[in-house]
Amino acid sequence: MDYEKLASALVKKVWGALRICSGVIVVVLVFSFVVAIVTSRSWEAVTRAEVDPLVCGAMSGIVYEFPRNYVIYWPEYEGKSSWEVGFTENKKGCGANLVSLYMAMSWPELKPVSFGAATAFHFSGVTVAIEPWVQGEAGLKRILEVYLRGTPLDVREKAVYEKNLRMNFVEGINIAQPDRKEDFFWGEEGGRLKYVVYCVRGYVESHSFCNLKFELPGKEILVSVRLLRANFSEWRRVVSSVEGFLLRGVKHG
Numbered sequence: 001m002d003y004e005k006l007a008s009a010l011v012k013k014v015w016g017a018l019r020i021c022s023g024v025i026v027v028v029l030v031f032s033f034v035v036a037i038v039t040s041r042s043w044e045a046v047t048r049a050e051v052d053p054l055v056c057g058a059m060s061g062i063v064y065e066f067p068r069n070y071v072i073y074w075p076e077y078e079g080k081s082s083w084e085v086g087f088t089e090n091k092k093g094c095g096a097n098l099v100s101l102y103m104a105m106s107w108p109e110l111k112p113v114s115f116g117a118a119t120a121f122h123f124s125g126v127t128v129a130i131e132p133w134v135q136g137e138a139g140l141k142r143i144l145e146v147y148l149r150g151t152p153l154d155v156r157e158k159a160v161y162e163k164n165l166r167m168n169f170v171e172g173i174n175i176a177q178p179d180r181k182e183d184f185f186w187g188e189e190g191g192r193l194k195y196v197v198y199c200v201r202g203y204v205e206s207h208s209f210c211n212l213k214f215e216l217p218g219k220e221i222l223v224s225v226r227l228l229r230a231n232f233s234e235w236r237r238v239v240s241s242v243e244g245f246l247l248r249g250v251k252h253g
Helices: 003-039 136-150 229-248
Strands: 054-059 062-067 098-105 126-132 160-162 167-173 181-189 192-200 209-216 221-228
Touching: 054 098, 054 126, 062 098, 126 229, 136 167, 136 181, 136 192, 136 209, 167 192, 192 229, 209 229, 221 229
Parallel strands: none
Antiparallel strands: 054 062, 098 126, 126 221, 160 167, 167 181, 181 192, 192 209, 209 221
8 A cells, every 4th residue: 555645635635624614714804794793883082172172160269260271281170180090071161160270371471381391490481370378368368488498597587678579588498498598578568478489589580580479469369480590580570471371361250
């Protein structure tokens, strides 16, 4: 018996069977693919959700509405904080309570700016943050105490009155970095504390800035303004302009 011829014939038959099976599989796959295409739903056009050009919400019982292009971070509404899962489900809009709102604008034009410009070290405009505030003058005093906590008492007692700024001033110490000096200011009107400021000394002038806090008159809202140290001499003009901007944001009716 010729085993070699038998083996060769067997291999040919097996190879032929495999080719037939492969062909059948390919046909089945192609047929299944065609059926899937024919029977599947056509793709629906994806529609972009429209973004409201205004940001609206209530703060301390007053409804405010500002153009969205001023808002550099998402508005914080009452409910879960932005660090918690599900915060996007918080109630929003004019009927919801705002916890905080951050805005940025050019100075002195008070025009909206891009996020990139507003967060740059050399930003020459102002950033404005507002939050509910029921602590009044007592709350501002606590803020000042915290600012001065790292500064020795004998240094604080040497505070001087800057006539050109119409504010008290002391060269203090950064709480977190005792080797760094910071400038602290506070202003009074009618014997009451109205303004609290700390100024950070940057390595270059364009990186030096001041944080100014004051209460929006009659609105129970704390306003925090960040501005370049080089513009701090204009702080009263800044306060007046920012107050006007915020009051224009009050929604009537």
